[in-house]
Amino acid sequence: MDPKPSIVVDNLVKRFGKFVAVNRVSFQIRSGEIFGLLGPNGSGKSTTIRMLCGLLTPTSGSATVVGFDIARQAEEVRRHIGYMSQKFSLYDDLTAVENLEFFGGLYGVTGDALTKGIAWALGMSGLAGNEQALTREFSGGWKQRLALGCAVLHRPRVLFLDEPTAGVDPLSRRQFWDLIHQMSREGITILVTTHYMDEAEYCNRLALIESGRIVEMGTPGEIKRLAIHGNLLLIEAAPLGDALAAVKRAPGVTDASVFGAALHVVVGDQQSERELPAFLAARGIRVDRIEPIAPSLEDAFVSLTGEKPAGDADS
Amino acid sequence: MNLRRTAAIGRKELIQIRRDPRSLLIAVVLPLIQILLLGYGARLDADHIPVYILDQEGSQNSQALLKGFQASPYFDVVKVARNYPELVRAIDADRCKLGIVIPWDFSERLGDGRPVSVQALLDGTDNNSAQLAEGYATAVVDSYANRIQLDWFSRHGLSQQATVPVSVDYRTWFNEDLESKNFIIPGTVALVMALMGALLSSLTIAREWERGTMEQLIASPVTPLEIMIGKLAPYLIIGLLDAISCAAFAVGWFGVPFRGGLGAFFFTTTLFLIVILGIGYMISVATRSQLGASQYALLVTLMPTAMLSGFAFPIDQMPVAIRVVSYVVYSRYYVSALKRIFLGGAGINDLIPEIIAMAIYAAVIAFFATRAFRKQIE
Numbered sequence: 001m002d003p004k005p006s007i008v009v010d011n012l013v014k015r016f017g018k019f020v021a022v023n024r025v026s027f028q029i030r031s032g033e034i035f036g037l038l039g040p041n042g043s044g045k046s047t048t049i050r051m052l053c054g055l056l057t058p059t060s061g062s063a064t065v066v067g068f069d070i071a072r073q074a075e076e077v078r079r080h081i082g083y084m085s086q087k088f089s090l091y092d093d094l095t096a097v098e099n100l101e102f103f104g105g106l107y108g109v110t111g112d113a114l115t116k117g118i119a120w121a122l123g124m125s126g127l128a129g130n131e132q133a134l135t136r137e138f139s140g141g142w143k144q145r146l147a148l149g150c151a152v153l154h155r156p157r158v159l160f161l162d163e164p165t166a167g168v169d170p171l172s173r174r175q176f177w178d179l180i181h182q183m184s185r186e187g188i189t190i191l192v193t194t195h196y197m198d199e200a201e202y203c204n205r206l207a208l209i210e211s212g213r214i215v216e217m218g219t220p221g222e223i224k225r226l227a228i229h230g231n232l233l234l235i236e237a238a239p240l241g242d243a244l245a246a247v248k249r250a251p252g253v254t255d256a257s258v259f260g261a262a263l264h265v266v267v268g269d270q271q272s273e274r275e276l277p278a279f280l281a282a283r284g285i286r287v288d289r290i291e292p293i294a295p296s297l298e299d300a301f302v303s304l305t306g307e308k309p310a311g312d313a314d315s
Numbered sequence: 316m317n318l319r320r321t322a323a324i325g326r327k328e329l330i331q332i333r334r335d336p337r338s339l340l341i342a343v344v345l346p347l348i349q350i351l352l353l354g355y356g357a358r359l360d361a362d363h364i365p366v367y368i369l370d371q372e373g374s375q376n377s378q379a380l381l382k383g384f385q386a387s388p389y390f391d392v393v394k395v396a397r398n399y400p401e402l403v404r405a406i407d408a409d410r411c412k413l414g415i416v417i418p419w420d421f422s423e424r425l426g427d428g429r430p431v432s433v434q435a436l437l438d439g440t441d442n443n444s445a446q447l448a449e450g451y452a453t454a455v456v457d458s459y460a461n462r463i464q465l466d467w468f469s470r471h472g473l474s475q476q477a478t479v480p481v482s483v484d485y486r487t488w489f490n491e492d493l494e495s496k497n498f499i500i501p502g503t504v505a506l507v508m509a510l511m512g513a514l515l516s517s518l519t520i521a522r523e524w525e526r527g528t529m530e531q532l533i534a535s536p537v538t539p540l541e542i543m544i545g546k547l548a549p550y551l552i553i554g555l556l557d558a559i560s561c562a563a564f565a566v567g568w569f570g571v572p573f574r575g576g577l578g579a580f581f582f583t584t585t586l587f588l589i590v591i592l593g594i595g596y597m598i599s600v601a602t603r604s605q606l607g608a609s610q611y612a613l614l615v616t617l618m619p620t621a622m623l624s625g626f627a628f629p630i631d632q633m634p635v636a637i638r639v640v641s642y643v644v645y646s647r648y649y650v651s652a653l654k655r656i657f658l659g660g661a662g663i664n665d666l667i668p669e670i671i672a673m674a675i676y677a678a679v680i681a682f683f684a685t686r687a688f689r690k691q692i693e
Contacts, residue, residue, distance in 0.1 A: 050530075050692065053534045054533070054534065054690070055530060055533050055534060055690075055691065055692045056691065056692060056693060057691065057693075074690075075536060075538075078534060078535060078536045079536045081534070083530075083531065083534035083535075085527070085530040085531055085534070086527075087527045089526070089527045089528040089529075089530055089531040090528070091327065091331065091526075091528060092526070093330075093331055093334045093335065094327065094330060094331070098327070098330060101323075101326075102323055102326070102327045103535070104323075105319055105320060105322065105323025105324075105326070106320055106323055106324075106532075106535045106536070106537050107535060107536065108317070108319060108320070108536075110319070134334075150531075160534075
């Protein structure tokens with residue numbers, strides 16, 4: 001790994017009473033890397049990011065952000081990071097420019113740097129021409145990009161994004177990720193939490209987190225290879241419930257779950273794969289379609305944790 | 316403390332006040348309503364007290380006494396009753412607060428030089444008004460009695476010089492007309508400051524929590540002290556502006572004298588506002604809810620200021636236990652200072668005890684307020 005990682009997290013633990021929200025989490029993030037924390041709601045993603053931003057004190061363990069200890073040098077950390085919390089916490093009774101000026105003031109951005117920063121943020125967010133409108137009048141996508149502009153106005157070395165695309169339309173999400181990649185190319189380290197599987201694919205590296213623990217870590221490709229042992233088949237069959245029960249008992253099948261109106265089934269060997277249609281037909285199940293597919297992160301997640309990542313019907 | 320960050324917070328707060336109708340109402344409209352209501356409504360004077368008079372004699376003498384009541388600015392003689400039951404019914408039906416009965420042998424007794432009593436029936440439901448009415452009625456009768464006495468003496472050839480009864484000549488200082496308006500209105504400035512300051516400051520931190528903007532603030536390098544100063548400074552300025560407009564209203568509209576120093580006025584008002592804003596701020600930090608915070612803030616600022624500061628209810632007329640409690644009510648020192656500045660012409664040098672008491676309060680509140688807010692979301 002990078003000799004000087006931007007973020008080092010070592011056995012971080014956070015307890016709320018008896019509830020362990022984050023359980024011995026460790027990872028390192030290189031400079032300029034986009035690192036994703038992927039997991040369902042309540043899995044400990046936000047708690048982890050809040051500890052790294054100095055909003056919460058860890059129960060035990062340690063972490064450094066750009067070399068500063070999050071517990072002992074919280075103010076140093078805060079100077080070098082940008083943070084975008086879950087609800088794009090802008091002041092909705094301020095205009096776009098007033099929000100930018102306010103955050104500029106908080107981070108000591110002045111004069112030319114402020115003027116340029118504001119012009120850049122307005123251009124980037126597509127708000128040029130609407131800079132005097134109150135923030136409450138903006139759509140989700142505009143608010144999100146304005147919040148991003150506020151978070152990076154002071155050119156932070158690390159950017160923390162907590163569920164940055166929740167409640168934003170697909171086109172805006174796409175534009176947002178283009179911006180994130182651009183910032184990553186400029187050397188900004190980005191830690192992002194999400195429960196959207198498709199978004200996780202945009203990350204350089206991922207940690208899958210469940211019930212406060214990291215269950216797998218690596219590039220999206222690595223995670224899929226690690227999680228899926230064998231071939232992944234898509235099966236459309238009726239009745240679906242009977243098909244799932246039957247396929248789980250079929251020889252060579254290591255994993256099976258429902259995805260939408262179809263089944264995703266992992267089969268360990270070629271022989272079993274060929275015999276599967278006959279096996280199902282013999283049990284009175286009508287098979288409409290059976291074909292190999294490339295595994296998605298969602299497949300990997302389900303395979304690793306046995307559950308769906310979140311109630312994200314809109315993803 | 317970083318001035319630029321503090322200024323950024325202050326500027327943002329001012330913009331938000333300007334755009335929030337509720338805050339504007341509290342900062343601008345409420346103080347004016349308060350001073351108007353209290354100036355007109357909370358007067359403790361009794362004037363134009365409705366009176367029924369039963370003149371059982373109907374002589375020239377009794378008519379002269381009746382005229383004494385008619386001439387008094389404190390009384391309105393509503394009716395001359397025909398008989399006693401009518402008078403009683405009028406008091407029962409609240410058509411008058413005072414009934415005067417002039418007996419049938421009024422002139423006869425006067426002529427004989429015998430003592431004569433005039434009966435006064437008072438509606439005691441409003442104890443304060445009843446006492447005032449009694450006092451005024453006694454004054455009217457006394458002045459009539461004096462005149463009669465002088466007449467009698469002169470008719471009997473006795474020199475006036477020797478016979479004028481000795482009387483105490485009172486002279487009241489500071490509020491020469493003994494008008495309760497002058498007594499009450501300076502204190503209302505304290506009430507206005509308490510209401511405005513407590514409401515606005517109690518909302519300020521809670522609003523950030525409720526709108527979800529607090530996390531963003533905590534994640535920035537801004538310090539708790541900068542947040543506090545940045546957020547409260549605008550309210551201090553608004554408070555001082557409100558104090559000026561209240562004083563101007565008191566003098567210009569209600570004719571209350573302002574004889575003291577402006578320096579003393581601003582200094583004591585600033586100390587009082589520091590206490591009020593500090594309390595509101597700490598409550599806002601503790602409750603994190605705008606509704607809850609404003610309720611608590613009113614309870615610990617407006618209530619004691621209205622009841623125990625001596626603003627309208629004189630402290631030296633309270634029971635001993637309450638009087639002792641009033642010493643810890645910070646508003647009493649400000650109300651006392653206000654009255655002495657408006658009416659007594661006091662300057663800073665005359666208000667050392669009040670200023671010391673308020674400065675101690677301000678220092679203690681500021682000490683705890685700066686430590687109240689921690690940059691943590693738990």
